[in-house]
Amino acid sequence: MLSQPRDDAPPDDLQWLAAERAEARLIGRIADGELQAFEQLYRGYHPRLTRFLERVTRRPSLVGELLNDTMWVVWNRAGTYNGRCKVSTWIFAIAYRKAIKGLSRWDEPVQDAPDERPAPAEGGPEHQSEQLHLRTALAKALAGLSAVQRAVVELTYLHGMGYREIGEIVGCPVDTVKTRMFHARRRLKTLLAGRLQDWL
């Protein structure tokens, strides 16, 4: 479980705590039906949720609908948020459930995710080419994982969440989270054999 915030924490932590409390206040205003507060939260979470849902589902055509279904729950159930976990944990848990439910409901062919396309250029042509190859290889390797394994991997590597928080999001014990990561890493290592060493 998450620990309770302390007021004698270092300055960086205090900044983090202030952001957390601001988000909790935002949820309170949304519970009161304040649309402006909801828009602020929506815009804040849109990039993160888009990325998460894209990577977990690998179906870009579903992402917009799943994201709005997630935020629709936030709008309607904001009054049930009890502050026992971070706002982001609560929202990502809703998004995760929507993604898994969405995947079981639709049987669409897997499309190329937008993040597999070339990203804005950095460095010289050789570096760009290496980055592109690496991202393509990584995307293909991630496609070889199950949706629940991808969720654990993405929440860790993309969103920097701890295993306890991930356990709350995906609704399973921390040992299961660690086990999923163990299998996912082993699979990624096989699929990316030699590539990370060669390209980075």
Add this chain to the structure above:
Amino acid sequence: MSARVVQLDADVHQKVLALLPWYVCAPPSVGDVEDMEERVRVEAHLAECPRCQAELAWERKLQAAHAHVDRPSDADHGFALLRQRIAGAAALRRRGGLAARLLRGWRAGPLWMRWALLGQFAAVAALSVLTLVSLAPAEHFRALGRPAAAPATDGRRNLIVRFRPAATEEEIRHVLRDSDARLVDGPTTTDAYLLTVPAGDEKAAVARLRERGVVVWVEALDGRGGP
């Protein structure tokens, strides 16, 4: 998922190996002593384990491979759709709220009032039905001056006729009998009468009536026996 649960804490090395992704990617939780102690244990093991050091390097490369600029997300369009959904649901709730209030009011009222209201509704409904029935046009009503009259019932045709003002009742009776005509209506404001004659015989009937001096004017209402 049906993955087999692996016993990861068999020894320190395996424990650290399992924690490396979060050691690299997740910042320590604020005020989480257990988390801080765990990091210290990982760092102590890393300092003396070449295999875990290699794994740590691999983790850092994997994290770097994940981090890149995504396409910008279109929050404007998404929020516009959601705002419409919220407005639609609010309108639905308002309508549902009115119905619920009416239902609550009905249930809260005394029994006699509910029966009285039901009786009133029944009376209003019955009166409405009666009014509608009485206002319905008669099936066979037709104005005398209607130019293209529908065929009369019983396979007969309509004629309109005006008798001479001085004609007697006996003369008129003779004319009608000879023409196989029946007087069904009249006189109108212009002293005309409506007659019926057997269908198919109207032209002959008109001709016979015109021969009689007692008839001033006659014609078939459907226009086929004109003057």
